[in-house]
Amino acid sequence: MTMDDLLAAERACERLIIDFVHRLDLGEPSSVADLFTEDGRWEWPEGERVIEGRDALREYFGSRPAERLSRRLMTNVLVTVTSPDTATATSYFTTHRIDGHKGGMAPAGPPVQVGHYEDAFRRSAEGTWLLTSRTLFLAFVGPTPRA
Numbered sequence: 001m002t003m004d005d006l007l008a009a010e011r012a013c014e015r016l017i018i019d020f021v022h023r024l025d026l027g028e029p030s031s032v033a034d035l036f037t038e039d040g041r042w043e044w045p046e047g048e049r050v051i052e053g054r055d056a057l058r059e060y061f062g063s064r065p066a067e068r069l070s071r072r073l074m075t076n077v078l079v080t081v082t083s084p085d086t087a088t089a090t091s092y093f094t095t096h097r098i099d100g101h102k103g104g105m106a107p108a109g110p111p112v113q114v115g116h117y118e119d120a121f122r123r124s125a126e127g128t129w130l131l132t133s134r135t136l137f138l139a140f141v142g143p144t145p146r147a
Contacts, residue, residue, distance in 0.1 A: 030062030
């Protein structure tokens with residue numbers, strides 16, 4: 001791989017990481033599934049949740065309550081390109097959330113989750129980078145406030 005190829009792959013994977021949380025917080029949560037391969041996998045070991053396949057991911061993320069206000073902050077994104085068509089990444093996240101929110105500004109509070117994601121990516125035959133797996137690890141958790 002050339003340096004340009006390496007940088008383009010890293011940037012494409014970083015973009016997926018950010019796009020994921022934007023879609024959850026500001027867009028249509030079910031569209032997160034489009035960022036995964038057809039056989040993509042989302043796992044939360046502490047919650048013993050495993051969702052496999054794009055259709056199951058669409059259903060899972062699309063089932064989030066409309067009254068959930070959330071903002072996720074992504075930092076310390078480290079992408080490692082492992083071949084011309086594969087990569088891995090580790091990134092930290094902080095989640096602020098209120099359930100039962102009816103609109104307008106919400107009172108500020110501490111984060112409800114702090115942790116990291118471990119991701120695997122694959123480039124499709126068309127050249128698009130997609131998530132093959134995302135695993136969520138929590139380091140700190142707190143109660144989710146209700147509006």
